[in-house]
Amino acid sequence: MTKRSWIILGTAIPALAFIALLAWASFKSGGNPGGLGVNNEFGQVEINTGSAHGFELELLSSPIPNQDTLNFSQLRGKVVLLDFWASWCGPCRQEAATLVQVYQEYRDKDVEFVGIDIWDGRQDALNHIELFDVAYPNGIDSAGTIAIDYGVKGIPEKIFISRGGDIAKKFVGPISAPALRTVLDELLGETP
Template sequence: MNMRNLIVFSLLSLFMGLFLVLAFSLAGSGGVPQSMGVNNSFGEIKIKRMVAPDFSLDLYDDREIRLSELRGNVVVLDFWSSWCSPCRKEAAVLAEVYLEYRDKGVVFLGISIWDRDEDALAHIEEFDVQYPSGPDSKGEILVEYGVTGIPEKVFIDQRGNKVRKFTGPSTKDELVAILDDMLGSGY
């Protein structure tokens, strides 16, 4: 085999190997990754208290919401995806806590990432999620908030400051404790 053929063969082999790795990682998922980005370590991530970056989100119900319009409320940003097992584990908990706190100055905002709209809408219906939710189609919000996996929740105080961030699914008791603390001027 001459040098030219060896180079061509090597490049083709490399390309085919990469293609097979990609194909197997997406097999059976319809092209949606099944584990990429799912948080495997759970708990609080220490963050610097700072003004939460403003953004606008097109919601699944054809409305638009701007984070700055929610100032004066405690805001819970929930980054999730329908194919994420930990996200599914906590979806009913978030929906329940939202119903308990929506009249107490707490706003939940679901931000779907790495998902198809039809799958996200099915997830919202399956878990009876009544808080506003929409897709971060361009990935700009997740980058701005430093989201490295899902589920992640960012808690924003009444003055618009990011104060806490959690990875992994939360329990009802954990969410209630955080929200009660934030509402009781613990921040």
């Protein structure tokens, strides 16, 4: 082989490997609207319904003093919103004020929001919670097990759980206050 052939081959193989990696990642992510990991556009996603997965979450913040962990069993009988987010995620920051506002409206109506920080550092997550004055429980899923159990492929993602403990809906991207209220009202209207 000539020197020129080696140069072409040495350039082509890494380029093809990179293209293959991007194609694999896009396929693996389910073609999330925001690309790999970040969901920039809002939309409902088809999910397998059924019983919600139990978990224990190490809390970063909680409205209950001295509460260090949250066990899923503590949420039984409530409509639950699991919000998967990270401090560096633009769409997560975009929707933060909306989530805080709607949580304040629904907190006394058998509704609980649980923020689950993934792909983030502890201090960055705490800074985000303080910056947006988040009052609902927030924890860090450092091992990623909760995100895996719920099929999270990007952020922000929201999983809604009925009062009966079943997975009801999944949304990706930043949610608006009217859309969030509609889903909560629908789930509150169902009998457990």
